[in-house]
Amino acid sequence: MDDEQLIANARGGDARSLARTLSAIEDRTVAGRRAFADLFRASGTAWTIGVTGAPGSGKSTLVSALLPELVEHGDVAVVAVDPSSPFTGGAILGDRIRMTDSSRDDRVYIRSLANRGALGGISDTTPSIVAALDGLGFPEIVVETVGVGQSEIEVATTTDTTIVVVSPGWGDAIQTSKAGFLEIGDIFVVNKADRDGFEAAVRDLETMMALGPEMPWMPPVVATVATTGSGVDDLMAAIASHRAHLEATDARRVRRRRAAARQLAAAIRLEADEASDPGSLDDLVTAIAERSVDPWTAAVSLLAAK
Numbered sequence: 001m002d003d004e005q006l007i008a009n010a011r012g013g014d015a016r017s018l019a020r021t022l023s024a025i026e027d028r029t030v031a032g033r034r035a036f037a038d039l040f041r042a043s044g045t046a047w048t049i050g051v052t053g054a055p056g057s058g059k060s061t062l063v064s065a066l067l068p069e070l071v072e073h074g075d076v077a078v079v080a081v082d083p084s085s086p087f088t089g090g091a092i093l094g095d096r097i098r099m100t101d102s103s104r105d106d107r108v109y110i111r112s113l114a115n116r117g118a119l120g121g122i123s124d125t126t127p128s129i130v131a132a133l134d135g136l137g138f139p140e141i142v143v144e145t146v147g148v149g150q151s152e153i154e155v156a157t158t159t160d161t162t163i164v165v166v167s168p169g170w171g172d173a174i175q176t177s178k179a180g181f182l183e184i185g186d187i188f189v190v191n192k193a194d195r196d197g198f199e200a201a202v203r204d205l206e207t208m209m210a211l212g213p214e215m216p217w218m219p220p221v222v223a224t225v226a227t228t229g230s231g232v233d234d235l236m237a238a239i240a241s242h243r244a245h246l247e248a249t250d251a252r253r254v255r256r257r258r259a260a261a262r263q264l265a266a267a268i269r270l271e272a273d274e275a276s277d278p279g280s281l282d283d284l285v286t287a288i289a290e291r292s293v294d295p296w297t298a299a300v301s302l303l304a305a306k
């Protein structure tokens with residue numbers, strides 16, 4: 001099968017072709033680069049929703065609860081980065097999620113990305129895979145990442161709506177990450193609202209937001225019980241409001257330009273890494289560390305050698 005046929009099949013919804021196309025892109029093979037070039041040009045119409053937060057806060061359960069709502073608008077792709085726990089109670093079947101209404105099973109595509117650490121990390125791979133899925137025609141794409149490290153923050157800058165999920169007691173556990181959380185959230189979800197302490201968690205978030213600067217979009221705080229679906233309607237409404245806000249203002253364009261700048265910088269880094277043999281890269285690192293060459297000159301010589 002040639003590359004074009006493969007992409008055509010992936011577009012047609014063939015899960016195996018879809019998986020092969022995405023793997024080729026992840027591996028940056030010759031075929032993968034060609035596919036990415038095509039798909040990227042066709043991308044830009046999907047609404048991308050990032051879901052992040054502390055491990056175990058209920059992100060996957062919440063995504064599962066959102067899916068029946070999201071598929072109302074068309075096929076949905078879910079990208080799970082470094083999944084540390086399976087989607088709801090083993091409901092994930094290979095790349096499928098079992099929906100309550102099984103006729104919709106084939107309307108959700110799930111892709112897991114491992115933080116392989118080889119070339120680039122999740123902050124390089126994820127936006128490319130999301131763009132490819134966008135180009136393949138998924139109108140909505142959900143990206144689940146864990147935590148608020150530098151990579152998650154970078155991923156969050158490439159999604160249109162970022163949902164930060166916390167659960168009661170989160171404040172004590174991850175005090176130090178609060179700043180990072182607040183920075184990236186467009187919507188805050190206090191999940192596990194069936195547990196003690198959820199009012200305090202909501203209050204805590206609202207207080208912190210009130211202390212922060214006045215912003216054109218003030219992130220709402222939504223309480224959910226992902227396991228029962230309670231509050232999911234409110235979350236859907238919050239996503240719709242945020243989308244309307246971005247579309248009505250210049251914010252979406254600004255956000256996408258910022259994402260484009262990051263993607264370009266990441267691509268230059270990857271190209272430079274791949275173009276140079278590891279030995280010469282290592283020699284340059286040694287030379288910089290020993291102060292026999294400065295990093296700017298080293299970068300120029302690296303790119304010139306390509």
Ligand SMILES: Nc1nc2c(ncn2[C@@H]2O[C@H](COP(=O)(O)OP(=O)(O)OP(=O)(O)O)[C@@H](O)[C@H]2O)c(=O)[nH]1
Pocket residue numbers: 054055056057058059060061062083084085086088146191192193194195224225226227228
């Ligand atoms: N009581 C209660 N439990 C919940 C709720 N939402 C999720 N859980 C449970 O919390 C546990 C973790 O849920 P996950 O959805 O796997 O959490 P996660 O944030 O995706 O976890 P990681 O991907 O490992 O970071 C599971 O046992 C869920 O059943 C909720 O609203 N209430």
Ligand SMILES: [Mg+2]
Pocket residue numbers: 059060061083084085086144
């Ligand atoms: Mg999860």
